[in-house]
Amino acid sequence: MSAITMRELTKVYPGGVRALDALDLEIADGEFFALLGPSGCGKTTLLRTIAGLEVASGGSVRIGERDVTGLPPGKRDVAMVFQDYALFPHMTVRDNIAYPLRIKKVDRRSRGSKTADTAEELDLSGLLERRPGQLSGGQQQRVALARAMACHPQVFLLDEPLSNLDARLRLEARTFLKRLQRELGVTTVFVTHDQAEALALADRIAVMEGGRIRQVGTPTEVFRRPANTFVAGFIGSTPMNLVDARVHGDELAVGRARLPLPDDSHGRVTDGERLVYGIRPEYLDYSPTVVPGALTGEVVVVENLGSVSLVSLDVPADDTGADDSGADDSGAGDAAGAERTSVQVVVPEGGEPEPGDTGWVVPRPGRSLLYRDGTLVTATATAEVPAPRAGTAVRS
Numbered sequence: 001m002s003a004i005t006m007r008e009l010t011k012v013y014p015g016g017v018r019a020l021d022a023l024d025l026e027i028a029d030g031e032f033f034a035l036l037g038p039s040g041c042g043k044t045t046l047l048r049t050i051a052g053l054e055v056a057s058g059g060s061v062r063i064g065e066r067d068v069t070g071l072p073p074g075k076r077d078v079a080m081v082f083q084d085y086a087l088f089p090h091m092t093v094r095d096n097i098a099y100p101l102r103i104k105k106v107d108r109r110s111r112g113s114k115t116a117d118t119a120e121e122l123d124l125s126g127l128l129e130r131r132p133g134q135l136s137g138g139q140q141q142r143v144a145l146a147r148a149m150a151c152h153p154q155v156f157l158l159d160e161p162l163s164n165l166d167a168r169l170r171l172e173a174r175t176f177l178k179r180l181q182r183e184l185g186v187t188t189v190f191v192t193h194d195q196a197e198a199l200a201l202a203d204r205i206a207v208m209e210g211g212r213i214r215q216v217g218t219p220t221e222v223f224r225r226p227a228n229t230f231v232a233g234f235i236g237s238t239p240m241n242l243v244d245a246r247v248h249g250d251e252l253a254v255g256r257a258r259l260p261l262p263d264d265s266h267g268r269v270t271d272g273e274r275l276v277y278g279i280r281p282e283y284l285d286y287s288p289t290v291v292p293g294a295l296t297g298e299v300v301v302v303e304n305l306g307s308v309s310l311v312s313l314d315v316p317a318d319d320t321g322a323d324d325s326g327a328d329d330s331g332a333g334d335a336a337g338a339e340r341t342s343v344q345v346v347v348p349e350g351g352e353p354e355p356g357d358t359g360w361v362v363p364r365p366g367r368s369l370l371y372r373d374g375t376l377v378t379a380t381a382t383a384e385v386p387a388p389r390a391g392t393a394v395r396s
């Protein structure tokens with residue numbers, strides 16, 4: 001078990017693609033850590049560079065006390081599980097699990113006992129004589145994990161560990177993986193492009209873009225307080241509402257609505273300043289009746305998500321004329337096709353409106369965020385993040 005520390009880690013592929021750009025990251029001993037981001041952001045390159053399968057172009061990787069930057073994969077004491085599991089098709093499950101022990105020249109007797117123990121732990125004892133082709137996807141995944149575990153490495157590296165499983169098996173495997181990691185307590189880094197998977201599994205998440213890290217935090221932190229609009233748009237099963245706004249005294253003008261300034265923005269914004277107002281659809285309450293000052297608009301789409309619906313409202317976004325010309329009061333702004341923006345709100349079962357209805361949406365206290373030039377305007381202290389409740393609104 002070990003911490004992993006990366007300093008100014010850079011990887012430039014032949015041809016000039018800068019897949020990792022002077023990246024700094026610390027992963028704690030025993031942590032279950034997710035690398036998350038869109039395709040091409042450098043997740044797999046980072047994992048492979050920790051494993052030693054890619055050679056860093058600059059910077060360093062430390063595992064525990066050791067600088068492993070120049071070491072080959074076999075000398076790093078890490079085990080990697082590949083997306084396609086990379087099992088040997090001609091070998092039995094037993095031989096697949098024992099393979100790395102054989103490479104390490106572990107004697108036959110302890111090889112046998114370690115293989116049996118690991119198989120037992122992963123519920124594979126009854127399958128030891130089968131070949132990979134005779135196993136289900138979930139069983140193959142467990143064999144790949146067993147092969148990685150048999151050597152008791154300091155670090156597990158998992159590349160999209162659940163992506164080859166169908167939706168139901170994936171949920172099962174998720175629970176299994178989380179329990180296993182907790183029991184073993186081995187520092188584990190996994191790559192995923194699925195934000196729901198990262199939120200559900202990880203102790204902490206690094207959200208990456210273009211070879212850099214845009215935010216590192218617990219699932220609660222990245223969900224509730226995305227550090228920038230990139231993370232705000234990427235995390236969450238429905239993206240955060242991000243709407244143009246203007247500071248108006250101690251209020252915020254969003255379209256024609258006047259909202260209270262978020263608590264932690266007091267003293268950090270100036271009157272008249274243009275910012276982006278962010279609020280998650282889960283943290284807005286829908287009202288079919290007038291709420292003075294609230295955001296209001298026409299319901300355009302109602303999507304049924306099971307126990308809740310996602311309601312999209314078309315909200316007038318343009319507040320520029322409101323104070324200066326009084327044109328808004330005449331309704332001329334609408335007729336002239338004033339800018340509109342879409343605001344989404346999660347509505348519980350039974351309260352869904354119909355398309356064409358007029359609705360009002362009210363932010364829950366403490367959930368509104370402000371972004372200046374794409375960066376969160378905040379006091380930054382994570383202590384300000386309310387403690388997560390059981391059954392938090394993070395959906396997966």
Ligand SMILES: Nc1ncnc2c1ncn2[C@@H]1O[C@H](COP(=O)(O)OP(=O)(O)OP(=O)(O)O)[C@@H](O)[C@H]1O
Nearest residue numbers: 013014017019038039040041042043044045046193
């Ligand atoms: N062997 C290579 N040679 C040249 N460029 C590469 C190589 N491997 C990856 N790249 C480039 O490096 C960047 C990062 O790729 P990487 O595979 O690390 O991204 P990723 O976040 O894992 O993406 P995905 O989710 O699609 O797997 C991409 O622009 C990719 O095209």
